[in-house]
Amino acid sequence: MKVLISTDIEGVAGVYHPEQVRPGNPEFERARLLMAHEANAAIAGAFDAGATEVLVNDSHGGFRNMPPDVLDPRARVVQGKPRYLSMVAGVEEEGVEAVCMVGYHSRAQGRGILAHTINSFAFASVSLGGQELGEAGLYGALAGEYGVPVVMASGDDVFIDENRALFPGAVFVETKRATGNTSGVSLSPEKARLAIRDGAKRGVEARAAKPLVFAGAQTVTLRVQTAALADLFCQWPAFERVDGVTLRFDAPSVEAAVRMLNCCSAMSSMLR
Known part of the structure; x- marks a missing residue:
């Protein structure tokens, strides 16, 4: 069984401010390690559940945030851009049966921490067929076109509230509670990682979620x-x-x- 883990940064425990998610400053250097360790927790959970192969997709900004030498060596790493499938690149590989989304966030104009959709400078909202979606919905539907479900996702409480109905059967892990766009109440990194490992294990084991499908044009x-x-x-x-x-x-x-x-x-x- 092959699992794809897509890892963003805004939903990571302890991340609240734009300086933490933009390269070129010390706060980012710390946050990218927090991101990598949450990815490692999900990798461990997937292997705990019986995965035979795990790909971890670096899905923030320039897609080269997590130091490869920090990541669990059992996983293969998808980094760099441009790439056609962006945040779920790797889902097209034969044998991928499940996607876990780690460190995800609320959609543009949402009330979650660092909420945006794809590009905070450019996009105020994105809708498919009249349904507004954030990155989880868009990329969950892209994975769904390949027949692969999202089985687990982590982020703040607003992100979870926005996406629970899109992914029934998925395991959601709340790493922090939003109190504003740049404020919140977070689990410690250690507790967040334990919860993510457990959530990934349960999601991959159960595989109770169905692919999110927006059929046709x-x-x-x-x-x-x-x-x-x-x-x-x-x-x-x-x-x-x-x-x-x-x-x-x-x-x-x-x-x-x-x-x-x-x-x-x-x-x-x-x-x-």
Whole structure:
């Protein structure tokens, strides 16, 4: 049995502030280790549950945050960008049967800690077929197109409340409680890791969750942070301008939709 662990940073225990998630400062150097140790906890839990192979996907920012020499050597590591499947790259490998999401966060405009969807500078909301989704929903649906369910996820309480209905049967692990966008009440890193290891073990053992499926072609509604971003993205002929900051486009699949969104995220850098 092969398991993919996708690890973000904003939902990690003890992480609250943008300085902790942006490379180039001492707080990030500490936070990236906290991220790596939560990934290790999930790796251990997956092997406890009988996994024969584990891939761990570095899923934050530039996708090269966790020092490879800190990670459990039993796992293979997916790092670097660009890559087509982004936060769930590896799910396409033969034999992957389960995804665990570690350190995930609330969607854009949510009340969770460091809430955003893909790109906090560019995107205010993303909806598929009229349903607003954060990163867990988007990438859970992308994994679902490959027939793979999300069996476990960790993050703050707002993240869990937003996503529980999308992933019935999954094990959720609350690492902290949000009291604001940059404040909260966290478990200690040690207790968070123990809870993540147990949650990953239970989720992989049970595999009670079903794949999240958004079948067929998708109509994507994207609300952006500024009219200038809408001007930029509408250079792409596939985009329809709904109003000053709302765009719409059609995609043949969730994978195509996610790839288009990630292209917009990359494009947005020219307006920073």
